[in-house]
Structures are given as structure tokens and as C-alpha cells.
Amino acid sequence: MTFLDIRNVSKHFGSVAAVSNVSLEIARGEFVTFLGPSGSGKSTTLYMIAGFFEPSAGDIRIDGAGILGLPSNKRNIGMVFQRYTLFPHLTVAENVAFPLRVRRRPQAEVARKVEEMLALVRLDRFADRMPAQLSGGQQQRVALARALAYDPPLLLMDEPLSALDKKLREEIQAEIRRIHRETGVTILYVTHDQEEALSLSDRVALFNHGRIEQVGKGRELYEQPSTRFVAGFVGHSNFLDCTVAARNDHRADVVFPDGSRLPGTPVHRGAHAGAAAGLMIRPDRVRIGARGAAATSAGVDAVLSDATFIGDTFHFVATTAWGAPVSIRVPASAPMPHQHAVGDRVRLSWDPGQARLFDN
Amino acid sequence: MTVIDAATSTPPHAPSASSRRAARGLAAVMPAFALVSVVFVLPVLALLLRSVLEPQPGLQNYEAFFASTTYLKVLANTFLVAGTVTVVTVLLGFPVAWFLAIAPAFWSRLLFAIVILSMWTNLLARTYAWMVLLQRTGVVNRTLMGLGLISEPLPLINNLVGVTIGMTYIMLPFMILPLHATIRAIDPSVFQAAALCGASRWHALTRVFLPLTASGIAAGALMVFVMSLGYFITPALLGGTSNMMLAELIAQLVQSLLDWGLAGAAAVVLLTVTLAIYAVQLRFFGFGRAAG
Numbered sequence: 140m141t142f143l144d145i146r147n148v149s150k151h152f153g154s155v156a157a158v159s160n161v162s163l164e165i166a167r168g169e170f171v172t173f174l175g176p177s178g179s180g181k182s183t184t185l186y187m188i189a190g191f192f193e194p195s196a197g198d199i200r201i202d203g204a205g206i207l208g209l210p211s212n213k214r215n216i217g218m219v220f221q222r223y224t225l226f227p228h229l230t231v232a233e234n235v236a237f238p239l240r241v242r243r244r245p246q247a248e249v250a251r252k253v254e255e256m257l258a259l260v261r262l263d264r265f266a267d268r269m270p271a272q273l274s275g276g277q278q279q280r281v282a283l284a285r286a287l288a289y290d291p292p293l294l295l296m297d298e299p300l301s302a303l304d305k306k307l308r309e310e311i312q313a314e315i316r317r318i319h320r321e322t323g324v325t326i327l328y329v330t331h332d333q334e335e336a337l338s339l340s341d342r343v344a345l346f347n348h349g350r351i352e353q354v355g356k357g358r359e360l361y362e363q364p365s366t367r368f369v370a371g372f373v374g375h376s377n378f379l380d381c382t383v384a385a386r387n388d389h390r391a392d393v394v395f396p397d398g399s400r401l402p403g404t405p406v407h408r409g410a411h412a413g414a415a416a417g418l419m420i421r422p423d424r425v426r427i428g429a430r431g432a433a434a435t436s437a438g439v440d441a442v443l444s445d446a447t448f449i450g451d452t453f454h455f456v457a458t459t460a461w462g463a464p465v466s467i468r469v470p471a472s473a474p475m476p477h478q479h480a481v482g483d484r485v486r487l488s489w490d491p492g493q494a495r496l497f498d499n
Numbered sequence: 500m501t502v503i504d505a506a507t508s509t510p511p512h513a514p515s516a517s518s519r520r521a522a523r524g525l526a527a528v529m530p531a532f533a534l535v536s537v538v539f540v541l542p543v544l545a546l547l548l549r550s551v552l553e554p555q556p557g558l559q560n561y562e563a564f565f566a567s568t569t570y571l572k573v574l575a576n577t578f579l580v581a582g583t584v585t586v587v588t589v590l591l592g593f594p595v596a597w598f599l600a601i602a603p604a605f606w607s608r609l610l611f612a613i614v615i616l617s618m619w620t621n622l623l624a625r626t627y628a629w630m631v632l633l634q635r636t637g638v639v640n641r642t643l644m645g646l647g648l649i650s651e652p653l654p655l656i657n658n659l660v661g662v663t664i665g666m667t668y669i670m671l672p673f674m675i676l677p678l679h680a681t682i683r684a685i686d687p688s689v690f691q692a693a694a695l696c697g698a699s700r701w702h703a704l705t706r707v708f709l710p711l712t713a714s715g716i717a718a719g720a721l722m723v724f725v726m727s728l729g730y731f732i733t734p735a736l737l738g739g740t741s742n743m744m745l746a747e748l749i750a751q752l753v754q755s756l757l758d759w760g761l762a763g764a765a766a767v768v769l770l771t772v773t774l775a776i777y778a779v780q781l782r783f784f785g786f787g788r789a790a791g
């Protein structure tokens with residue numbers, strides 16, 4: 140069932156804990172991204188799988204067999220690097236053939252496979268070019284062809300598109316998705332671009348300070364963040380300071396600094412009665428209404444302090460009675476009860492289940 | 500170097516702009532060009548002329564040079580020594596350049612300082628130092644005898660062995676420095692890529708590292724071989740009178756025999772060989788590839 144099994148892996152560089160106790164089980168054919176801020180241990184984890192770093196503790200298994208005793212060249216793993224790592228003295232075709240040649244595959248097979256791989260990355264016409272004669276995007280596609288030429292069951296990619304411009308990046312992302320579908324290879328993909336992570340992968344592992352904060356589908360991370368860090372990192376969010384007044388199993392009542400009380404906000408963990416907490420609500424889940432309307436949902440009073448129209452959405456900023464800014468996004472197509480203008484005194488409301496409470 | 504880089508980085512699709520730039524570049528290098536013609540090309544031309552004009556017009560100097568077994572032996576000696584020195588500097592220089600590129604900063608800086616300082620030390624002093632080391636009662640012979648490896652002192656001086664040893668030492672930096680630059684320019688992550696592709700250390704060495712350093716080896720080897728062909732001081736001091744090299748012969752023809760014609764012919768032979776080797780190098784490694 141589990142194809143790649145990362146168990147309690149840690150890596151220390153001297154006194155720096157680059158990776159701390161990371162565990163993750165990945166199924167065959169899955170596309171998992173490591174997302175996280177710079178220095179959070181994504182590459183280090185990938186490099187331990189590749190065999191460039193030895194873990195300080197823990198175990199890594201592929202198909203149940205430990206791989207830590209094997210050198211990189213015996214692990215049969217494909218990898219595409221952030222930097223361009225094509226062999227500069229070999230043509231495109233020879234680069235793709237390289238892993239097959241060191242495996243001493245017969246010439247006919249090498250030729251057939253090179254052709255197949257270059258067709259897969261749509262570079263058939265570039266077989267005889269030298270790497271220096273290719274654009275960055277083309278080089279990374281050749282690197283992808285080289286990494287897949289020997290049919291490795293696992294493909295590692297460490298920010299392969301970070302040096303490319305946005306348009307090209309999106310184009311190659313689509314290619315990677317297609318190649319994943321066509322080959323069924325298991326992919327571990329590192330990025331610090333959350334859009335890329337969400338659009339590419341089946342599951343996202345969000346790294347922070349060498350630990351995995353949360354693993355799940357992009358939507359889960361967005362809608363059910365388990366920590367404040369996840370809530371802040373994935374998508375936009377507002378955090379409203381408050382105090383926990385009462386707490387039952389999964390929900391808590393909070394009091395805002397102006398004394399207004401809000402019942403029934405979901406809590407994942409922490410947020411004990413009396414604690415200072417942050418109430419997280421996504422900008423696109425906040426509704427703007429008139430003051431004094433029947434308060435059927437959770438909400439706070441505020442004054443609109445800014446309004447901008449960005450293409451397909453209105454972006455408002457409202458300020459609460461105690462001076463906290465709340466950003467709100469409303470699709471331009473949404474039916475508006477009335478036109479809002481800066482300076483309007485409004486009621487911000489949301490479904491209680493859409494907010495979440497985190498310890499401060 | 501800059502001229503070469505500018506030439507290769509010129510985009511091919513902008514002929515008018517690039518030729519205008521080339522024209523401006525040409526104007527800028529004219530004074531230097533004139534200076535080089537005067538101080539370098541003119542003497543060579545003079546030599547060439549003397550070789551075909553003295554004592555009377557004709558190719559008799561070249562006939563005399565190639566007809567004499569003595570002179571041919573000098574030519575053979577020259578190639579033998581230059582070739583051996585080149586091979587040995589490659590074999591010794593490669594690991595040193597590699598070490599310089601990958602060693603911890605302290606060690607690589609120390610070794611670099613030694614290489615550079617030896618290059619800056621007076622050539623005569625270094626050659627005399629080798630005379631002291633290599634003579635019959637020198638450190639080398641005494642050590643070998645002390646260890647019981649030999650019973651008689653080895654003849655290490657006044658022959659081609661001494662010349663080769665001394666010149667290898669003097670030429671080593673000219674191999675190490677370009678090779679070091681080439682190795683430093685290689686992105687180490689290509690070796691990580693090679694490893695994941697399944698390449699063993701041996702494959703990574705023979706199929707990636709050596710090919711990527713080939714241009715540096717070629718550049719260093721060319722430099723060492725060509726410099727060795729025309730080297731004078733070290734062969735004159737460490738070599739014997741019976742085993743001359745070409746530069747010594749030319750000096751002797753001019754100084755002792757006042758035979759400018761034959762000396763000119765020998766010099767032109769040397770120059771022709773050098774240019775031919777350079778042409779071969781350009782053919783196989785080109786400007787761009789030798790530079791990058």
C-alpha cells in the first residue's frame with residue numbers, strides 16, 4: 140500500500156536541526172508537494188531520499204525495503220534540480236541516453252527510449268542541440284526526460300521551475316501534470332509557491348522549521364488548517380485577537396477586545412478558557428451587511444476603510460471597533476444588497492463554522 | 500580574454516550592430532596592434548628573412564638543418580623533453596588542481612600560495628636549487644642511497660632527466676592554473692545528477708568529469724608544451740652539452756658561430772611547429788570552448 144515511507148527522519152547540521160522528526164507515507168503514483176518557506180527543510184528531506192545526505196535519525200523505505208544503505212546511484216530514483224544540471228558536453232539526446240548507457244542497455248533500446256522520452260517532453264526536434272543552445276524551460280524539460288528515461292518508480296523535483304517566468308512555469312506545470320498522468324510515476328515535488336503546490340499535487344505537506352505542520356489535499360489545508368502557521372501560509376486570512384471565554388469539545392466562545400461576544404467558533408487544538416487566541420476567517424468568507432440587521436450569523440461591527448476593484452473581485456478593508464483591520468474579498472459577480480463606500484458603518488458576518496480559533 | 504568573450508557573446512542576429520561594434524573595437528586596439536607589430540612581428544620577420552637570405556638567398560639553411568643528424572637529434576630531444584614534461588605536468592597537475600578546487604578553504608589557499616610563490620621566485624634561483632638537489636652528492640641521491648634503494652648515485656643532472664625534472668617543476672603552475680579554473684567552473688550538482696542517473700564514481704569520473712575538464716587540460720598542455728619547446732635557461736643549466744635542446748642550439752649558433760642564417764632557420768622551424776599545434780588546438784577546442 141505505502142510506496143515511499145519516510146519514518147521519523149531528522150537531519151542535523153552541527154547544532155542546526157534542518158529536519159526534525161518528519162514522517163510521511165506516500166502511495167504509489169501519488170503526486171505530493173513539499174510546500175514551505177525558505178529554509179524549512181524541504182530540500183534537505185528530498186536530498187536524504189536521493190542519498191546526498193544521510194539522515195541523523197529515522198528510516199526511509201521504498202516498497203518496504205530500506206534505502207539508506209544504498210548509494211545514490213543504486214537507488215533508481217529520478218531527480219530534476221532547481222539549477223540546470225544537464226551535462227554541458229553532451230547533446231540533448233546523449234543527456235537523455237546517459238542513464239541508459241551507464242546501465243549498459245543495448246543500443247537499440249537506448250535509441251528507442253531517447254526518442255520516446257524526447258517526444259514525451261515535446262523536444263523531439265532538439266535531439267542534437269547542446270544544452271547551452273536551449274532556453275531554461277527547454278533545459279528543464281530535457282532534465283525531466285533524462286530523469287524519466289530509466290523508468291524510475293520515484294521522481295524527485297526540487298523547485299525545477301523557480302528560475303522560469305510565470306507563463307512558462309504554468310506551461311511546464313501542465314506538462315508535468317500530463318506526464319504524471321501518462322507515466323504513473325510517483326512524484327515528490329518541492330516548491331515554495333503555494334499556487335504551484337495546490338495546482339499540481341494530490342497532497343501537500345506543509346513544512347515549517349524542519350517539521351511537517353500538516354499534510355493533506357490543498358482544499359483541506361485551506362479549509363481545515365490545523366495550525367495557525369498553515370492558516371497563515373495557505374491562502375489569505377484575517378486573524379482577529381480575542382480571549383477564549385468558554386470552551387467545549389470542538390468549539391469555543393470568544394470575547395473581542397471591545398467586549399462583544401462570539402459563540403461557537405471551531406477549535407482544532409489548544410484555545411483553553413481564558414487564553415488569548417486568534418480568530419481566523421478567510422477574506423472570501425466574510426459578508427458585508429448593514430448594521431442592525433437581524434444577527435443570524437457570527438460577526439462584528441466595523442467601518443469600511445478601503446475599497447479596491449481588482450479585475451474580478453472587490454477587495455475591501457474594514458476596521459473593527461478596536462482598530463483591527465479585516466480584509467474582505469467579494470466576487471464582482473456577487474449580488475450586492477447595497478453599494479458600499481469607504482466610511483460606511485457595516486456589519487461583517489460569517490458562518491461560525493467557517494472561522495477557526497488558534498492559540499496566539 | 501575579454502576580446503574573445505565579447506566576440507563569442509555577440510548575438511548572431513544583429514550583424515549591423517555587431518560589425519559596427521567590431522569596427523569601434525578595432526579602432527580601440529589599433530595602437531596596441533601597432534606596438535605588437537613593431538616589437539614582436541618585425542623581429543620574427545627579420546629572422547625569417549635572414550634564414551632565407553644569409554649567407555646567400557635560398558633554402559640552404561633549411562636543407563642544412565634537416566640534413567644534419569646532430570640538428571635532428573636536437574629537434575628530437577626538444578620534442579621528447581617537451582612531450583614528457585607535458586604528460587608529467589598533466590599527471591601531477593590534475594590531482595593538484597582538483598585538490599585546489601575541492602579542498603577546505605585553508606588547505607586550498609595554502610597550496611595556492613605555494614604554487615604562486617614558486618612561480619614568482621626567480622627562475623635562475625629555482626633552477627640552481629634543482630642543481631643542488633640533483634647533483635651526485637645532492638639530497639636526492641643521498642636520500643636514495645641512505646634508504647638503500649641505490650648503491651651508486653644516479654646521473655640526474657647534465658642530461659635530459661635533469662632537464663625534464665627541472666622543467667616539469669617550472670611548468671607545473673602553467674598546467675595547474677588553467678585546469679583549476681576549468682574545474683572550479685564546473686557546477687558540482689552535475690555530479691549529483693550523474694549519481695542519481697545511476698553513474699558509479701568511475702562513470703562520473705570518465706564520462707562527466709574528465710570530458711568537462713578536457714578544455715582545461717588542452718589549454719594547460721598547449722601552454723606547457725609550447726613553452727617547453729622554446730625553453731632555454733633550465734636546459735642550459737641542468738642539461739648536458741651532448742643533449743641540447745633547440746633554444747640552446749639557436750643561442751649557440753648565434754653566439755659562438757655567428758651563423759644567423761641557420762639560427763633563423765631553426766627558430767622558424769620552432770615557430771612553425773608552435774603555430775601548427777596552436778591551429779590544431781583551435782580546431783578541436785575553438786575559442787569559445789577553450790574559454791568556457
Ligand SMILES: Nc1ncnc2c1ncn2[C@@H]1O[C@H](COP(=O)(O)OP(=O)(O)OP(=O)(O)O)[C@@H](O)[C@H]1O
Nearest residue numbers: 152155157175176177178179180181182183184331
Ligand atoms: N549542507 C548544509 N550545511 C549546513 N546547513 C544546511 C545545509 N543544507 C541545509 N542547511 C540548513 O538546513 C535548513 C533547511 O534547508 P533546506 O535547504 O532544506 O531548506 P528549503 O526548505 O529547501 O529552503 P529553500 O526553499 O530556500 O530551498 C536551513 O536552515 C539551511 O541553512
Ligand SMILES: [Mg+2]
Nearest residue numbers: 181182183297
Ligand atoms: Mg530548497
